[in-house]
Amino acid sequence: MSNLTQIVHAPNGVTYRQPTGLFINNQWVASSSGRKLASINPATEEEITSVYAATAEDADKAVRAARAAFEGEEWWSVVGTARGRLMLKLADMIENQQHVLATIEAMDNGKPYSQALGDIEEVFSVFRYYGGWADKSYGQTIETTRAKFTYTVREPIGVCGQIIPWNYPLGMAAWKLGPALACGNTVIIKAAEQTPLSILYFANILVEAGFPPGVVNIINGRGSEAGSALVQHPEVDKVAFTGSTATGKQIMRMASDTMKDITLETGGKSPLVIFDDAQIPNAIKWAHYGVMGNMGQICTATSRIFVHENIYDTFVKGLQEYTAKIQVIGSPFEAKTYQGPQVSKAQMEKILEYGQVARTEGARIVSGGKIADARPNGKGFYVEPTIVCDVQPHMRVYKEEIFGPFAVLVKFSTEAEVIKQSNATDYGLAAAVCTSDISRAHRVASQLKSGMIWINASNNSDFRVPFGGVKQSGIGRELGQAGLDAYSQLKSVHLNLQLTEQV
Ligand code: ADP
Numbered sequence: 001m002s003n004l005t006q007i008v009h010a011p012n013g014v015t016y017r018q019p020t021g022l023f024i025n026n027q028w029v030a031s032s033s034g035r036k037l038a039s040i041n042p043a044t045e046e047e048i049t050s051v052y053a054a055t056a057e058d059a060d061k062a063v064r065a066a067r068a069a070f071e072g073e074e075w076w077s078v079v080g081t082a083r084g085r086l087m088l089k090l091a092d093m094i095e096n097q098q099h100v101l102a103t104i105e106a107m108d109n110g111k112p113y114s115q116a117l118g119d120i121e122e123v124f125s126v127f128r129y130y131g132g133w134a135d136k137s138y139g140q141t142i143e144t145t146r147a148k149f150t151y152t153v154r155e156p157i158g159v160c161g162q163i164i165p166w167n168y169p170l171g172m173a174a175w176k177l178g179p180a181l182a183c184g185n186t187v188i189i190k191a192a193e194q195t196p197l198s199i200l201y202f203a204n205i206l207v208e209a210g211f212p213p214g215v216v217n218i219i220n221g222r223g224s225e226a227g228s229a230l231v232q233h234p235e236v237d238k239v240a241f242t243g244s245t246a247t248g249k250q251i252m253r254m255a256s257d258t259m260k261d262i263t264l265e266t267g268g269k270s271p272l273v274i275f276d277d278a279q280i281p282n283a284i285k286w287a288h289y290g291v292m293g294n295m296g297q298i299c300t301a302t303s304r305i306f307v308h309e310n311i312y313d314t315f316v317k318g319l320q321e322y323t324a325k326i327q328v329i330g331s332p333f334e335a336k337t338y339q340g341p342q343v344s345k346a347q348m349e350k351i352l353e354y355g356q357v358a359r360t361e362g363a364r365i366v367s368g369g370k371i372a373d374a375r376p377n378g379k380g381f382y383v384e385p386t387i388v389c390d391v392q393p394h395m396r397v398y399k400e401e402i403f404g405p406f407a408v409l410v411k412f413s414t415e416a417e418v419i420k421q422s423n424a425t426d427y428g429l430a431a432a433v434c435t436s437d438i439s440r441a442h443r444v445a446s447q448l449k450s451g452m453i454w455i456n457a458s459n460n461s462d463f464r465v466p467f468g469g470v471k472q473s474g475i476g477r478e479l480g481q482a483g484l485d486a487y488s489q490l491k492s493v494h495l496n497l498q499l500t501e502q503v
Contacts, residue, residue: 063159086211263478300430348381
């Protein structure tokens, strides 16, 4: 076996070939330094394999490949309809391989296999969706004067650097690749250090689907090395990033040197407001899903739950019982598992530390706040689902993004007060409201300062609908038709109709 592929035996009996190199120009190569990063199975704490980590030199090679592909005849001559066909073929191939892709995702990230399968379904759906858009890129004709014919055309931006987080590895890659390819760009993706495996496996599917060399290049590597080299590279025209707000700010600063186009999807501490006229079982279900789903590793997690004082005690008890009933902790490959491990030891420790912080600050922990007793074989980065009550706005658990199964409950009494509290944050990614009063639902939705609002639900996003935040939760939108705006630019053409015959 070449040193750029390794046979992996997954815990569910799936055996497959895992690429471990850098994918540049449709070829697998080792990194220039020869250094590798280990990929750990967070459920067992064992190394699955190690993959080459790109240096700045490797990032440069990937950018050159993407630039050559963008300028070259081969990709340029692929018109929208043909690009769409390639993407639909890619979607079919991903669907055919969903079992192995979901296995890799569950093993590398720790999410339950059934959830990983749902993620992969979204991946091929997103490629299909954007495949359909690929030949529906319209400009305008604009009436100006009789002497001119004026129109706009939509063009690709060029070479796009896409930096992916670890919570939905292939999902986040699809959100960025789908619109980028539909619009005719070329791409370099940098996978997250913790979860490179599914994206590397996906690279071989791209080749099989028929994407020309250099159109999509995939590198793994450290953010501070490969990621920052990509962001600063003068030949990169656009940077798209999903990750923490702190890294997003760094990226924005780095991208400013060559004034790159930029899309950022960063952190959040999203509120869920539950009024006393809400249907309580429905509110409990969504409050739970909104912060406990995907082990709470969701940027849009509704992690600040405001509950009206009239129903507060009933709600707390209900949420506690519901969580205890359905949040079964176990191996990602057990069918009954709702909660797998956190992605890494560092993430687990961060969450456990917030449990400590909540105690010290005087909040009331009604469940969890410690390492999970139910860890299979006493191993893995598992935490107890945590519910913290009587939280006050000055507390760190109220203000900071925890990124774990950690619900923070706050009591409120009036609509005006809860809107003010919900908005008193630097973040503005998402918000949710539960009420049976339709006027109130829309009134509150219009007053909450965030990019997305759910009414009587939480975190049931859809790839056909724009996704993104305001304030320090991001810039620009992904998904839906709006996602195309992030990967195309307008050119205005002025045609002079009144040619002067003699000068
Ligand atoms: P987290 O703290 O949750 O790991 P990050 O925002 O640091 O989130 O990471 C998200 C992605 O950003 C990863 O692919 C990571 O490698 C990358 N990254 C981290 N730091 C930088 C950086 N300075 N420049 C470019 N990419 C970075």
